[in-house]
Amino acid sequence: MEQNTLRKQRELTDRLNRYRNEYYNYNNPSVSDEVYDRLFDELHKLEQETGIQMSNSPTVTVGYPVVGKLEKTAHKIPLLSLDKVKSSVDLCRFMGEHQVMIMLKLDGLTIKLTYENGELVEAATRGDGDEGEIVTHNARAISGIPAHIQYPGRLVVTGEAFIRPRDFERLNTSIVDENGETYKNGRNLAAGSVRLRDAGECMERCVTFMPFNVLEGFDDLPRKSERLKEIRPLGFTPCKYLVTKRPLTQAETEDGIKQLQQYAKDSDIPIDGIVVTYNDIAFSKRCGRTGHHYKDGLAFKFEDELFKTTLRSIEWTPGRTGEIAPVAIFAPVEIEGCEVTRASLHNLSFIEDLELMPGNRILVSKRNMIIPHVEENMDRGGFNLEAAFPHQCPCCGQPTRVHETKGRDENGKERIIKTLFCDNATCETRKLKKFVHFVSKKAMNIEGLSEATLEKLIGRGWIHSYLDLYRLDQHRDEIIRMEGFGVKSWQRLWDAVQQSRNTTFERYVIAMDIPMIGNTASGVLCREFHGSLEEFRDAVYTGYDFRQLPDFGETLHNNIHEWFCNEENFCIWEELQMMMNIQKPAAANNQAVGQDTPFAGKNIVVTGKVEPYTRDEMNSLIASLGAVAGSSVSRKTDYLVCGEKAGSKLSKAQELGIRVLTPNEFFNMAGVA
Ligand SMILES: NC(=O)c1ccc[n+]([C@@H]2O[C@H](COP(=O)([O-])OP(=O)(O)OC[C@H]3O[C@@H](n4cnc5c(N)ncnc54)[C@H](O)[C@@H]3O)[C@@H](O)[C@H]2O)c1
Numbered sequence: 001m002e003q004n005t006l007r008k009q010r011e012l013t014d015r016l017n018r019y020r021n022e023y024y025n026y027n028n029p030s031v032s033d034e035v036y037d038r039l040f041d042e043l044h045k046l047e048q049e050t051g052i053q054m055s056n057s058p059t060v061t062v063g064y065p066v067v068g069k070l071e072k073t074a075h076k077i078p079l080l081s082l083d084k085v086k087s088s089v090d091l092c093r094f095m096g097e098h099q100v101m102i103m104l105k106l107d108g109l110t111i112k113l114t115y116e117n118g119e120l121v122e123a124a125t126r127g128d129g130d131e132g133e134i135v136t137h138n139a140r141a142i143s144g145i146p147a148h149i150q151y152p153g154r155l156v157v158t159g160e161a162f163i164r165p166r167d168f169e170r171l172n173t174s175i176v177d178e179n180g181e182t183y184k185n186g187r188n189l190a191a192g193s194v195r196l197r198d199a200g201e202c203m204e205r206c207v208t209f210m211p212f213n214v215l216e217g218f219d220d221l222p223r224k225s226e227r228l229k230e231i232r233p234l235g236f237t238p239c240k241y242l243v244t245k246r247p248l249t250q251a252e253t254e255d256g257i258k259q260l261q262q263y264a265k266d267s268d269i270p271i272d273g274i275v276v277t278y279n280d281i282a283f284s285k286r287c288g289r290t291g292h293h294y295k296d297g298l299a300f301k302f303e304d305e306l307f308k309t310t311l312r313s314i315e316w317t318p319g320r321t322g323e324i325a326p327v328a329i330f331a332p333v334e335i336e337g338c339e340v341t342r343a344s345l346h347n348l349s350f351i352e353d354l355e356l357m358p359g360n361r362i363l364v365s366k367r368n369m370i371i372p373h374v375e376e377n378m379d380r381g382g383f384n385l386e387a388a389f390p391h392q393c394p395c396c397g398q399p400t401r402v403h404e405t406k407g408r409d410e411n412g413k414e415r416i417i418k419t420l421f422c423d424n425a426t427c428e429t430r431k432l433k434k435f436v437h438f439v440s441k442k443a444m445n446i447e448g449l450s451e452a453t454l455e456k457l458i459g460r461g462w463i464h465s466y467l468d469l470y471r472l473d474q475h476r477d478e479i480i481r482m483e484g485f486g487v488k489s490w491q492r493l494w495d496a497v498q499q500s501r502n503t504t505f506e507r508y509v510i511a512m513d514i515p516m517i518g519n520t521a522s523g524v525l526c527r528e529f530h531g532s533l534e535e536f537r538d539a540v541y542t543g544y545d546f547r548q549l550p551d552f553g554e555t556l557h558n559n560i561h562e563w564f565c566n567e568e569n570f571c572i573w574e575e576l577q578m579m580m581n582i583q584k585p586a587a588a589n590n591q592a593v594g595q596d597t598p599f600a601g602k603n604i605v606v607t608g609k610v611e612p613y614t615r616d617e618m619n620s621l622i623a624s625l626g627a628v629a630g631s632s633v634s635r636k637t638d639y640l641v642c643g644e645k646a647g648s649k650l651s652k653a654q655e656l657g658i659r660v661l662t663p664n665e666f667f668n669m670a671g672v673a
């Protein structure tokens with residue numbers, strides 16, 4: 001038992017350290033803070049039981065040793081973390097009779113600023129508490145850090161560098177991390193930005209600094225709040241706080257927290273809780289510390305709730321590509337007033353990582369308040385991959401296959417991802433999903449042909465191939481007699497089928513379901529091959545290299561060639577076309593526009609705000625010029641149209657020597673000014 005507890009303790013320590021490294025060094029954690037904090041509490045409990053703490057335990061250390069390339073600096077006074085509580089009762093107990101400051105817990109990363117005789121001499125991160133990274137070069141790129149102050153001698157302030165939620169929302173559409181993925185939240189982006197080596201790039205990230213403590217200086221003032229007040233005239237904007245005048249009741253405490261929360265919301269300041277700290281500095285010092293935190297303060301953290309339930313089963317359903325997707329079915333839990341019983345498990349690797357087996361107790365959340373997500377398995381152990389998935393397709397009974405791809409996990413990190421496949425092209429569910437795709441809005445857009453109706457028609461044996469949809473009138477009388485059908489609904493359906501014959505290059509290509517060819521790629525192909533399906537097909541047969549097209553890579557290139565190599569695909573491609581009337585694309589009809597401007601055939605990326613146009617409107621304008629609207633800046637980009645408050649795309653374009661246009665220049669050249 002003792003041995004088991006110790007092993008578990010070691011395992012938890014290692015796991016938490018792995019998460020800390022991801023979080024602090026790479027700004028890219030693989031679990032949510034809720035899960036991290038729960039595991040942390042679990043480890044803490046075990047340590048109390050065994051009386052043993054590993055020297056690298058996260059409960060006795062802070063942050064994580066830094067691995068970055070920036071220069072390091074030692075902290076004379078260690079910068080520690082905060083102890084956490086989850087209830088206002090615990091908070092009141094902590095406050096007792098003492099005067100406290102109730103402050104915003106800013107959600108960013110800690111920065112320490114050192115001034116000597118009025119000059120900023122160093123800005124540093126917290127790092128592992130004893131040693132941080134020097135980020136002085138970025139100080140002028142962060143708002144709220146005065147370079148010179150009217151203060152003789154030494155002044156050291158600590159505070160938080162953060163990105164306002166509204167800025168994050170705007171920036172996050174264009175900024176990606178080293179893996180090309182967008183940042184999960186403002187904290188990670190702030191941490192990534194402050195540690196950039198290029199101050200220019202940092203500047204674009206709109207990072208703000210707010211002090212929450214004066215570490216050295218104003219030594220004659222006995223209270224923290226007084227020292228914080230004194231730095232305001234020096235040019236700082238300290239973090240918002242309330243100072244208690246007498247002991248607060250629980251209701252008053254909760255009220256104070258609400259007030260601060262509202263303030264943060266109104267002022268667009270990101271917080272993840274409230275900090276309470278004793279105001280008297282001499283008393284605070286006497287409280288002492290642990291390896292992890294000073295004992296004079298506490299954090300009351302707001303967290304997304306996790307709901308405990310039991311995994312009943314895993315449902316496997318093949319999709320149209322043959323990939324069999326797993327869904328967790330669990331005992332009902334009520335989340336935000338809705339009963340939830342299902343959550344996607346994404347793929348086999350996700351199940352393997354969580355070691356999920358029916359009967360396990362699991363924690364479920366609603367990520368961003370919307371999508372149910374299985375966060376954690378509380379009963380790990382005894383997992384066996386082979387037993388975790390069906391070896392026969394649940395639909396057609398054919399053997400399944402585990403497919404391994406180099407991919408990225410849900411946080412954007414590269415890894416091998418295992419997915420389950422049914423390779424049987426005639427697998428009924430696969431077939432059904434293919435038809436669902438074929439008739440969908442983006443593809444042939446046959447209105448009113450629902451999945452349920454398709455299932456019935458396939459079940460009766462009336463549709464085997466897409467062509468059969470256009471011959472459905474052969475079964476008109478039987479369809480009219482079908483349950484839920486009648487003359488009117490048949491007529492509506494048949495009209496919709498007829499209507500869909502008037503279609504476009506893009507829709508036709510999307511409907512064919514070439515792997516990974518969707519809206520964007522089909523648009524590119526349409527422009528490249530002048531809206532002609534024949535020209536596109538001929539290009540395939542003469543070995544056209546699709547990698548030369550914007551945003552087309554090796555995989556897309558191969559997908560197209562492989563698709564056309566399949567005899568059946570090719571027959572459908574040709575035969576179905578004869579039933580269609582393919583409309584010419586707008587740009588080709590409107591040659592004059594396309595040829596008059598320098599943009600025809602060019603790849604144009606837009607960044608920042610281009611008033612009064614929305615991004616969609618800009619993209620259609622670009623398309624109408626016979627150009628391609630790219631989503632990211634690369635060597636294939638010809639022009640970057642740079643609106644207000646541009647992000648990292650601008651520096652990328654400058655780096656690559658790509659021509660940058662102001663919106664006005666662009667409109668002039670396009671002749672739409
Ligand atoms: N998801 C993951 O994998 C992962 C990994 C490691 C850590 N984490 C998260 O980070 C937390 C630990 O990080 P931490 O040690 O920085 O602790 P913390 O962020 O919970 O609290 C301490 C920090 O709060 C900040 N702070 C903000 N406003 C403050 C104020 N007014 N007064 C004092 N301090 C203030 C300071 O930077 C201080 O260092 C964990 O609880 C977890 O939520 C997550």
Ligand SMILES: [Zn+2]
Nearest residue numbers: 393396422427
């Ligand atoms: Zn199957």
